[in-house]
Every structure is written in structure tokens, then in C-alpha cells.
Amino acid sequence: MLKIEKLQKSFKNQIILHNISFSVNEGEIALFLGSSGVGKSTLLRILTGLDPADSGSIYLDNELLDFHTINTTHAIGMVFQHFNLFEHLTVEQNITLPLERVLKYSAEQAQMIAHNLLKQYGLEDKKHVYAARLSGGQKQRLAIARAIAMKPRVMCLDEPTSALDPVLTSYVAQNIQHLADNGYIVLVATHDTALLQQLNCTIYLMSKGSIIEVAQSQNFKNDPHAYPLIKKFIAGHE
Amino acid sequence: MIIDFPLIVDSLPLLIQGAFVTLKIALGGCLIGIILGTALALLHTSHHALLQSLVTCYVIIIRGTPMLIQILCAFYVLPQLGLKLDTLSTAIIAIGLNSAAYISQIVKAGISSVGMGQREAAAALGLSKHDTIRFIILPQALRIALPALGNEFVTLVKDSSLASVIGVAELSKQGRFIISKTYDGITVFFALAILYLIITSTISLIVAQLEKRMSCDAQN
Numbered sequence: 099m100l101k102i103e104k105l106q107k108s109f110k111n112q113i114i115l116h117n118i119s120f121s122v123n124e125g126e127i128a129l130f131l132g133s134s135g136v137g138k139s140t141l142l143r144i145l146t147g148l149d150p151a152d153s154g155s156i157y158l159d160n161e162l163l164d165f166h167t168i169n170t171t172h173a174i175g176m177v178f179q180h181f182n183l184f185e186h187l188t189v190e191q192n193i194t195l196p197l198e199r200v201l202k203y204s205a206e207q208a209q210m211i212a213h214n215l216l217k218q219y220g221l222e223d224k225k226h227v228y229a230a231r232l233s234g235g236q237k238q239r240l241a242i243a244r245a246i247a248m249k250p251r252v253m254c255l256d257e258p259t260s261a262l263d264p265v266l267t268s269y270v271a272q273n274i275q276h277l278a279d280n281g282y283i284v285l286v287a288t289h290d291t292a293l294l295q296q297l298n299c300t301i302y303l304m305s306k307g308s309i310i311e312v313a314q315s316q317n318f319k320n321d322p323h324a325y326p327l328i329k330k331f332i333a334g335h336e
Numbered sequence: 337m338i339i340d341f342p343l344i345v346d347s348l349p350l351l352i353q354g355a356f357v358t359l360k361i362a363l364g365g366c367l368i369g370i371i372l373g374t375a376l377a378l379l380h381t382s383h384h385a386l387l388q389s390l391v392t393c394y395v396i397i398i399r400g401t402p403m404l405i406q407i408l409c410a411f412y413v414l415p416q417l418g419l420k421l422d423t424l425s426t427a428i429i430a431i432g433l434n435s436a437a438y439i440s441q442i443v444k445a446g447i448s449s450v451g452m453g454q455r456e457a458a459a460a461l462g463l464s465k466h467d468t469i470r471f472i473i474l475p476q477a478l479r480i481a482l483p484a485l486g487n488e489f490v491t492l493v494k495d496s497s498l499a500s501v502i503g504v505a506e507l508s509k510q511g512r513f514i515i516s517k518t519y520d521g522i523t524v525f526f527a528l529a530i531l532y533l534i535i536t537s538t539i540s541l542i543v544a545q546l547e548k549r550m551s552c553d554a555q556n
Contacts, residue, residue, distance in 0.1 A: 146460045169462050182457035186476050195471055196461040248461060 105154035127299035138287035175245030185230035271296035354510030361496040368432025373439025398437035427499035446477030486543030
């Protein structure tokens with residue numbers, strides 16, 4: 099279980115995250131919903147060790163994680179909004195390089211893992227193609243495959259559908275649900291209301307760095323009036 | 337006719353010999369320049385104030401003084417420091433040290449052009465800073481810098497003529513030697529210009545091919 103307690107972050111006297119607490123179990127999806135600048139991405143960046151929090155705690159299976167060394171534990175993987183693939187490397191090398199350099203796998207082991215993942219994500223025939231030449235959907239799948247290769251327990255996806263059309267959004271929703279079904283703890287930051295309607299998740303509505311309303315997606319679908327803030331946010335984005 | 341073509345043909349062996357020396361100077365200088373220049377660029381982007389200041393001073397001094405003086409300095413100063421080298425090696429070192437200052441700025445610009453997202457992706461995957469520089473940042477920075485590095489190499493070929501002041505028998509020195517015997521400056525300078533043009537055009541073509549091959553957008 100991933101447990102976040104009283105996470106606080108400010109920048110130049112401006113509060114970015116205020117008293118954020120939540121917990122997510124294996125196989126569950128936590129979806130952080132909110133407009134741009136409410137702190138969703140910052141939350142994921144803290145969890146992946148890219149930015150340290152000012153205070154608060156992150157526990158993974160009751161083990162306290164250090165803000166400054168989270169990324170060296172490889173426990174939390176990240177799929178960036180713009181994918182941030184290594185475009186000068188081939189699809190296969192995007193996966194094998196971290197495996198060889200970070201997890202110290204042999205080239206053969208790394209290639210085997212890459213082969214299996216690329217097959218799983220339908221990119222097998224692209225393995226010798228430079229990442230720069232992939233389409234948006236293919237880049238997204240490669241970004242997920244690259245993160246999964248490091249065997250994280252938690253997968254963070256920052257605005258996973260921002261660069262995609264509605265058809266691909268639906269496809270990405272399936273991929274995210276598939277991650278949860280495979281036992282990953284999945285955290286998604288998005289302002290895309292179409293995505294939440296396709297996921298079985300816990301919705302955390304954020305505003306000005308705080309979580310202002312929480313709902314199970316199924317409960318929200320059954321009774322949207324019980325969650326007025328989420329309902330209002332969705333209405334404003336449709 | 338103004339140009340004495342039989343003289344050019346007769347002079348070709350000597351000129352080609354000089355052209356090879358010119359290429360040696362340019363290649364050696366460029367190699368030193370790329371290695372040292374890349375190191376300087378990395379130091380300059382290291383966020384270490386003292387190192388940044390030292391690199392800045394080096395670049396200001398080298399770029400602010402003529403290469404001719406730098407070559408003469410190397411010729412007179414290196415032996416004083418106990419480093420007794422032949423004139424060709426001295427010229428290569430002096431030109432390499434000069435080139436490093438310019439190449440450091442080219443590589444630094446290349447490093448700055450690599451998006452922050454690349455560093456963040458590497459950090460999120462747990463890659464060390466060293467591996468991030470080696471496998472992610474530098475390959476992309478050098479690819480971006482390749483056209484400018486090609487121009488620098490072409491410049492070095494032309495600047496190598498300055499090595500003649502310490503007696504290196506490169507292309508222009510050989511040309512002047514032929515002129516001193518034949519008194520036909522126009523023909524010899526014409527031949528020199530053509531040879532320099534052939535060398536620099538070949539380098540430009542090779543760099544263009546390299547750029548094409550290193551492009552991520554190339555068909556593969």
C-alpha cells in the first residue's frame with residue numbers, strides 16, 4: 099500500500115501542495131483531477147523523486163521513503179506528459195539502457211525483457227526504430243513499457259491523454275486499467291474528464307494545492323449529486 | 337596564360353605533402369579541441385561557481401588573443417616547461433587548445449538545447465548523473481552541435497596555415513617555398529586555393545553525411 103501523509107510543498111512563498119494525505123492499495127487507481135496549476139504534477143514529481151517535498155511522509159508497505167532517494171529504489175515509475183523518451187535511442191534501447199545501467203542486467207537479459215514488453219505493448223516490429231519516429235500512441239506505450247521494465251510497485255502517469263485524440267484516450271484508459279489489474283498501484287494526474295469516466299478509480303479533486311473532494315468513480319457515476327465539486331468540474335470541462 | 341598549369345602539376349607532390357601536414361594539424365587540433373572543449377563545456381554546466389569562472393577565464397583569454405601569438409607562445413613556453421616537442425606537435429597542441437575554447441561554447445550550447453525532460457526521465461529511471469551525461473545528454477548535445485563542429489573543423493584547416501610561423505611545412509608553407517623558387521605567386525596561390533577548397537569541401541560533405549546518419553528522423 100502507498101500511503102501519503104501531510105505532504106507539503108511551497109515555492110517562492112507560494113503554496114503548491116497543502117496537507118495532502120491519501121492511500122492507495124495494490125490494483126487500485128488514484129486519479130488526481132484538477133485544472134492546470136493545482137499541484138497534480140508536482141505531487142507526482144515528489145513521488146518520483148524529481149522534487150523534494152518540504153514536509154510530510156511517503157510510505158510504501160509501511161516503509162518510509164526518503165524524498166531524495168526515491169528514484170534510486172525504482173519503486174515508483176513515471177510516465178511523463180510529453181513522454182520524455184530518449185529520442186536519439188531506438189525503441190529497444192530506451193528500455194535496455196536503464197536495465198543495463200541501473201539494474202545491472204546483462205545485455206541479453208535486458209534485450210529479453212525489452213522483447214517481451216515490446217511484444218506485450220504491440221511495439222515488437224518497431225524495436226530498431228528511433229523513438230523520435232513513433233506516433234503519439236506508440237510513444238505513450240513505449241513510455242509505459244520503459245517504466246514497467248524497472249519493476250516499480252507504483253506507476254505515476256502525468257496527463258497521459260493530453261497529447262492524444264479521443265480514440266487513443268480510450269486505448270490509454272484500457273492500458274491504465276490493465277496496469278491496475280496487474281497489481282500496480284496507479285496514480286494518474288489529469289484534467290481530462292473523459293479519462294475518469296473510463297476508469298474504475300478513486301477520484302481526488304484538487305484545487306489550489308489541496309484535495310477538496312474524494313469519490314469512488316462508481317459511486318460518482320451512480321450519484322453525481324453527492325459529489326457537487328467533481329460534478330461542477332466535469333460540467334465545466336465538457 | 338596567367339596560370340602555369342605545368343608548374344602546378346610539377347608542384348603537386350610537394351603541395352600534397354603539405355596538404356597531409358595541414359590535415360594532420362587540423363585533425364589533431366580538432367581531436368584535442370573536442371575532448372578538451374567537451375570537458376570544459378561539462379565543467380561550465382556543472383553549477384560549480386569556481387569551475388565556471390575558470391572555464392570562462394580560459395575562453396576569454398583564448399578567444400581574445402590571436403592564434404598566431406598562441407602558437408608562438410606554445411613554441412617558446414612549452415620547452416621552458418620541460419616539454420620539448422617537434423614543431424608539428426607544438427602547432428597541433430596550440431591549435432587544439434585554441435579550438436577547445438570555441439568548441440566548449442558550441443558543446444555548451446548543444447547541452448543547453450537538450451530538454452530538461454531528458455534529465456528528468458533519466459532521474460526518474462534512476463540513472464546516475466554520470467550515465468545521464470554519457471548516454472543521454474552528450475550524444476544529443478553533440479548531434480545538435482555537429483554542424484557547428486563541422487564549421488570549426490573547416491576553420492581549423494584554414495587556420496593551420498599559421499603553423500608555418502614556427503616552421504611547420506604545411507600546405508601554405510610549401511606553397512611559399514615553391515614561389516621562392518619559381519617567382520610565380522599567382523599560379524601557386526591559385527593551386528593552394530584549389531587544394532584548400534577541395535579539403536574543406538570534402539570535410540563539409542563528410543559532416544553533412546554524418547549529420548544525416550546521426551539524425552533520429554532518418555529512415556531506419
